[in-house]
Amino acid sequence: xxxxxxxxxxxxxxxxxxxxxxxxxxxxxxxxxxxxxxxxxxxxxxxxxxxxxxxxxxxxxxxxxxxxxxxxxxxxxxxxxxxxxxxxxxxxxxxxxxxxxxxxxxxxxxxxxxxxxxxxxxxxxxxxxxxxxxxxxxxxxxxxxxxxxxxxxxxxxxxxxxxxxxxxxxxxxxxxxxxxxxxxxxxxxxxxxxxxxxxxxxxxxxxxxxxxxxxxxxxxxxxxxxxxxxxxxxxxxxxxxxxxxxxxxxxxxxxxxxxxxxxxxxxxxxxxxxxxxxxxxxxxxxxxxxxxxxxxxxxxxxxxxxxxxxxxxxxxxxxxxxxxxxxxxxxxxxxxxxxxxxxxxxxxxxxxxxxxxxxxxxxxxxxxxxxxxxxxxxxxxxxxxxxxxxxxxxxxxxxxxxxxxxxxxxxxxxxxxxxxxxxx
Amino acid sequence: xxxxxxxxxxxxxxxxxxxxxxxxxxxxxxxxxxxxxxxxxxxxxxxxxxxxxxxxxxxxxxxxxxxxxxxxxxxxxxxxxxxxxxxxxxxxxxxxxxxxxxxxxxxxxxxxxxxxxxxxxxxxxxxxxxxxxxxxxxxxxxxxxxxxxxxxxxxxxxxxxxxxxxxxxxxxxxxxxxxxxxxxxxxxxxxxxxxxxxxxxxxxxxxxxxxxxxxxxxxxxxxxxxxxxxxxxxxxxxxxxxxxxxxxxxxxxxxxxxxxxxxxxxxxxxxxxxxxxxxxxxxxxxxxxx
Numbered sequence: 001x002x003x004x005x006x007x008x009x010x011x012x013x014x015x016x017x018x019x020x021x022x023x024x025x026x027x028x029x030x031x032x033x034x035x036x037x038x039x040x041x042x043x044x045x046x047x048x049x050x051x052x053x054x055x056x057x058x059x060x061x062x063x064x065x066x067x068x069x070x071x072x073x074x075x076x077x078x079x080x081x082x083x084x085x086x087x088x089x090x091x092x093x094x095x096x097x098x099x100x101x102x103x104x105x106x107x108x109x110x111x112x113x114x115x116x117x118x119x120x121x122x123x124x125x126x127x128x129x130x131x132x133x134x135x136x137x138x139x140x141x142x143x144x145x146x147x148x149x150x151x152x153x154x155x156x157x158x159x160x161x162x163x164x165x166x167x168x169x170x171x172x173x174x175x176x177x178x179x180x181x182x183x184x185x186x187x188x189x190x191x192x193x194x195x196x197x198x199x200x201x202x203x204x205x206x207x208x209x210x211x212x213x214x215x216x217x218x219x220x221x222x223x224x225x226x227x228x229x230x231x232x233x234x235x236x237x238x239x240x241x242x243x244x245x246x247x248x249x250x251x252x253x254x255x256x257x258x259x260x261x262x263x264x265x266x267x268x269x270x271x272x273x274x275x276x277x278x279x280x281x282x283x284x285x286x287x288x289x290x291x292x293x294x295x296x297x298x299x300x301x302x303x304x305x306x307x308x309x310x311x312x313x314x315x316x317x318x319x320x321x322x323x324x325x326x327x328x329x330x331x332x333x334x335x336x337x338x339x340x341x342x343x344x345x346x347x348x349x350x351x352x353x354x355x356x357x358x359x360x361x362x363x364x365x366x367x368x369x370x371x372x373x374x375x376x377x378x379x380x381x382x383x384x385x386x387x388x389x390x391x392x393x394x395x396x397x398x399x400x401x402x403x404x405x406x407x408x409x410x411x412x413x414x415x416x417x418x419x420x421x422x423x424x
Numbered sequence: 425x426x427x428x429x430x431x432x433x434x435x436x437x438x439x440x441x442x443x444x445x446x447x448x449x450x451x452x453x454x455x456x457x458x459x460x461x462x463x464x465x466x467x468x469x470x471x472x473x474x475x476x477x478x479x480x481x482x483x484x485x486x487x488x489x490x491x492x493x494x495x496x497x498x499x500x501x502x503x504x505x506x507x508x509x510x511x512x513x514x515x516x517x518x519x520x521x522x523x524x525x526x527x528x529x530x531x532x533x534x535x536x537x538x539x540x541x542x543x544x545x546x547x548x549x550x551x552x553x554x555x556x557x558x559x560x561x562x563x564x565x566x567x568x569x570x571x572x573x574x575x576x577x578x579x580x581x582x583x584x585x586x587x588x589x590x591x592x593x594x595x596x597x598x599x600x601x602x603x604x605x606x607x608x609x610x611x612x613x614x615x616x617x618x619x620x621x622x623x624x625x626x627x628x629x630x631x632x633x634x635x636x637x638x639x640x641x642x643x644x645x646x647x648x649x650x651x652x653x654x655x656x657x658x659x660x661x662x663x664x665x666x667x668x669x670x671x672x673x674x675x676x677x678x679x680x681x682x683x684x685x686x687x688x689x690x691x692x693x694x695x696x697x698x699x700x701x702x703x704x705x706x707x708x709x710x711x712x713x714x
Contacts, residue, residue: 070677094680097465183564189552196572197658247551249572250661254543255550264552385678396661400574 022054023319026082028075029059030068030304037140040339044332048323055319065304069094072309076100081311083320089127089305090380090388092135093219097382101307103133106314107321116325119346123301126377130217136305137324138345139336142271143301143368143375144202146170146292147278150285152177152188152266163267163289167209167235170267170292174245177266190245192265193236194253199395200379200388202269202291204300206232208376209293214391219381220423222416224391225409233398233405235294241401249400257281271302272368276341279362288364290371297374303342334358343368381416382423390415452693459687463680470683477687487688489663490671493578497667498646500582501589505642506635508586509593514623516594517601527598534592542652545584546571571656574664581665584652589645593638600634601627636707643699647692668692 027045031037038061045057062068065088072085076098087095095101108116117125120138128136150160156176164170174190181187193202204214212228215221223229239246247265257274259265261281269291278286291299306324308317326332328345334354337344344350350359350369359365381387394412397403403411459477464470481487516527533541548555551569560568570580604627612622628635650670653659659666659674669692676685 066678073680098680099465185561185564185566186552197660247567247569249551249569251569251572252546252550254546258547258550259552262553383679385680389674389678392660393662397574400572400661402574402662 023056023316025055025057025084025316025320025323027057027059027320027323028062028068028072028082028085028087030062030065030086037340040336044327044336045323048326052322055323057323073098073100076309076311079311081309083309083312083316084324085307085309086139086304087307089124089136089138089141089301089303090378090384092127092130092305092307093380093382094384095307096130096135096219100310101135102310102317103135104137104308104321105133107308107318112325116328119348121345121347121372121375123372123375123377124345126217127301127380128305130219136307137328139304139306139324139328140340140342141301141303141305141345142273142342143299143371144205144269144271144291145299145367145371146267146269146289147260147274148267148287148289149260149263149282150287152263152284156266160285161287163287164292166292167294171239171243171245174239174243174267178245186247188263189247189265190267191239192246192251192256192259192268193239194251194256194268194270195396195399196250196252196254198388198392199250199399200391201300201302203232203236203395204376204379205291205298206236206294208298208300208374209291209296210235210298211295213376214379215377215381217377219384220420222379222381222387222413222420224394224413224416225406230406230409232294233395233409237398237401237405240399250396260286272343272365273341275362275364275368279364288367290367290374293374297371299371299375300378301372301375302378341365343372381420383419387416387419390419455686455689458683459690461683463683477684478691480684481687481691486663486666486671490666490668493664493666494647494668496578497582497585498643500579501585501646502639502642504582505586505589505593506638508590509638510597510635512590512594513597513601517598530594531591533588533590534595536588538588538649538651539655541588542584542655545587545652546656549580572661574661577657577661577664581653581656584656585645585649588649588652589642593642596634596638597631600631604630632707636703639707640700640703643703644696647696668695 029038029041041059041061045059049055049057060082062071062085068085068087069091072082072087075081081100092101104117105113117134120128123143124138124141125134128134128138146163148163153160153173156173158173158176164173170191177188177190178186179188195202200214207214207229210228210232212223212226212232214223214229216223240248251259253270256265256268256270257277260268260278261283275288290297306327308320312320327336330346330349330352331354333344333346333349334352336342337349337355338358344355349355379388379391391412394403394408398405398408460472460474461470462473462476512530516523516530549557549570551557551567551572556570557567560566568576570576608626609622612626617625647667647669650667650673653665653667653670657665659670668688672685672688672692675681675688
């Protein structure tokens with residue numbers, strides 16, 4: 001009898017405890033930049049749990065973006081999906097194709113649809129919406145910018161306070177900035193646009209600057225060999241082959257900041273994620289500007305979105321959505337931006353006192369924000385990794401001079417069409 | 425008593441069996457089965473295609489490229505790493521001041537993780553400020569971008585493998601060299617035999633078992649070691665460094681075409697089995713075990 005009492009008491013206690021922790025959530029997140037990203041996510045979830053009794057969030061660090069996607073797909077196939085993940089915005093079509101994500105629309109009121117979803121920069125939403133629904137919420141997003149070495153500008157007789165405003169100016173300045181030694185070997189290149197692994201990212205920006213777009217918002221059509229695209233690739237290839245302002249061949253991403261610090265390149269293109277790195281390590285004054293465009297300003301966006309995964313109850317997914325609403329609210333997003341260097345995804349974040357203080361001491365951070373007005377979606381389609389890879393191969397073959405830009409892009413277009421035919 | 429021993433034996437073996445079956449044999453069988461089906465997507469179930477995935481390979485230019493690259497890569501790294509490791513072993517199989525320091529220096533690359541090594545080499549190769557380019561520049565040669573050009577990238581990657589592997593193989597050769605009795609050397613000296621003849625007629629035959637072991641390992645590594653490809657080139661530029669195993673990874677875990685990746689895996693395992701078994705049969709006649 002006594003034993004039974006104890007049993008009843010314990011089960012009542014467990015029941016009570018599990019009611020207090022009504023919702024258990026799992027949340028996978030990757031870290032793609034140095035710094036305190038993982039700690040910040042942890043402290044954000046803890047702060048949320050402290051203020052919201054009944055919600056328990058287990059934030060699980062899952063490695064790189066690719067690892068996170070792999071783990072999420074494996075978890076879904078194993079019937080053990082987390083409720084929430086952060087992964088590449090360009091994986092949206094892959095996730096839809098795997099039938100593993102749900103649209104946010106079901107978990108938002110009409111007012112939130114308008115004011116919350118509507119409050120993100122349109123450039124970031126371009127990679128987050130399709131089929132009339134919102135599938136991703138921008139969080140750790142970035143965009144590439146141009147960094148220039150003010151001392152090198154001074155040495156070349158250029159105004160150190162003014163970076164190139166367009167492509168022609170960049171080439172012209174690049175010629176003055178390219179320095180050769182007595183035997184004719186280059187000791188300092190004018191421009192350095194990294195192209196290893198994924199040249200398509202920066203090239204998307206050049207195409208946008210030439211008035212072209214690589215894909216539409218259905219994820220089923222690409223436009224790799226338009227005049228704007230071919231022109232953009234010709235301009236990129238010419239930097240080494242005709243203008244002589246950039247080192248030939250494929251240039252490594254990892255070595256790009258180093259080439260800048262060592263004075264091997266006077267202007268570099270790289271992500272805003274490197275701002276803190278350059279600020280800490282450059283032994284000279286540097287400027288930050290928009291990517292110079294052929295006809296107009298243009299840049300791609302990059303980085304990760306929040307996704308809601310299928311396989312949980314509506315109640316759990318609602319709780320996950322509520323957490324994301326809180327995490328992207330101005331005060332939290334400002335904290336996140338300052339800790340990591342990612343571009344704050346909403347205009348109202350920049351209005352907070354925290355952000356205002358931050359940019360006062362670091363005005364370069366504003367360049368990335370202002371460039372968002374001209375930014376376009378990063379290339380994203382169904383079978384995205386495959387399509388992007390074949391475009392990367394085509395770009396590499398043109399950059400290394402094995403194929404002409406037109407020939408390479410025509411080939412890539414035909415291959416991509418063949419892959420995407422299954423989705424029409 | 426006897427039957428109880430059997431029970432003990434099976435119980436002892438059980439943990440190993442469970443792990444071997446769960447993580448090696450079962451996956452191998454399912455891989456083979458999967459290779460005859462199409463990839464299941466969320467909205468489409470897998471369908472039987474027979475040899476469809478294998479047919480697809482024949483018309484896949486990147487697969488063909490990966491096969492050719494893997495062959496070149498193996499043809500370079502296997503003999504080069506064996507020759508280099510044997511040379512290093514002969515060099516440090518003597519006693520002189522600082523010999524242990526030298527052995528340690530040769531062995532160090534083995535201890536370093538390949539990912540770290542690849543990152544270091546990336547900076548050796550970096551155009552402009554890299555170690556190799558600084559040497560070239562010193563001699564007035566123009567800057568070179570080894571990993572960034574399709575005609576040199578594969579060799580640049582192969583060099584890292586050789587550098588990494590040679591120290592490990594050296595240890596085996598060194599151990600083998602130390603088992604050669606001193607009396608043979610003395611006998612040869614009395615017969616008036618030169619160093620080269622001694623090496624060719626005595627040393628080389630006696631270390632043949634080790635050479636076979638090392639060469640089997642080198643063959644496996646030539647297909648297995650691709651960590652540095654992830655860091656250095658990601659298979660680029662334009663698939664110039666696309667190796668078979670890297671292509672399997674890319675197909676399986678980046679393109680999520682798991683069925684095609686399974687078929688590629690079967691091909692890789694078939695190649696490795698044929699080469700491995702062939703090596704033992706071919707070399708058997710020339711290997712003298714004691």
